[in-house]
Amino acid sequence: MNYCSHCGSSVRLAVPEGDNRPRHICDNCHTIHYLNPKVVAGCLPVYGDKVLLCRRAIEPRKGLWTLPAGFMENGESTEQGALRETREEALAEVELISLYTVTSILHVNQVQMLYLARMPQPDFGAGEETLEAALFSETEIPWDELAFETISNALRFYFEDRKQDQFPLRHVEIGANR
């Protein structure tokens, strides 16, 4: 951030009075600009004994497999975001079961929230950001071609938890605190 998005003046980085962290401050219109983590919402869609993965058509990690997930938009809930991303990336309509993983990814300032979801039908396809979508059983998961650590974590949790048919919420922290 170099300029004030409100008035267009240059901003400077300083700790505002009463605060304890440096912020981008505009000396012209006195706006303080706060930068906060973004929420990534998505699903782990299940059909029978298989899970739905999408092969990424975009960077980063183009060509690798992921779960349908993306940045939550203003004006929607976390659940709506998870359903929308699943619709956009995998052309699939799913039913949310429960919030399954909450991962704080410190070095990129993200909170990823993945919902366990049921696919009523094996209807899916490749959205614009997806090369192909496919259902995988546990033995078929392409563990070496998964796009993100959050995805391999969620899949490991799922196949582990499935043995007990209990899917408690999992909290994970990735990346060193700065």
Added chain:
Amino acid sequence: MNYCSHCGSSVRLAVPEGDNRPRHICDNCHTIHYLNPKVVAGCLPVYGDKVLLCRRAIEPRKGLWTLPAGFMENGESTEQGALRETREEALAEVELISLYTVTSILHVNQVQMLYLARMPQPDFGAGEETLEAALFSETEIPWDELAFETISNALRFYFEDRKQDQFPLRHVEIGANR
């Protein structure tokens, strides 16, 4: 947003190619500025049969009672944010038990995540944004002087769930989708 925070040029609101929502676009440096919901992290601190509330020293809702919570910062986890806010607002060190409420507040683009927390000792006080902090039993809760709907929801859930000694994660959506 009127100006590009990267180069200082005027931005215009338009739907970028391949997108389906209007974004602030800079025609000079070609940055697309995305606005996303912010996470509010906090605690419902419990000591014995009482919960800890803080009376707000700042607007909005100055003078009303709330749970310690605030905007999650870059570089921290949701848990770290909840603990930090409890330390800052109530001068209390708590132990997180579990994520208890996830509330999407659509009209203000926030996701509030409150953790159920244990106070090992009844040590607390008023931080800079707090007029006073105090422990309340169920019959003492100032229901008519609570600052936010998310707070009264969390407290209602808590006293309801306490009867069964089971505290499942609660998902709530507030505000109309636009």
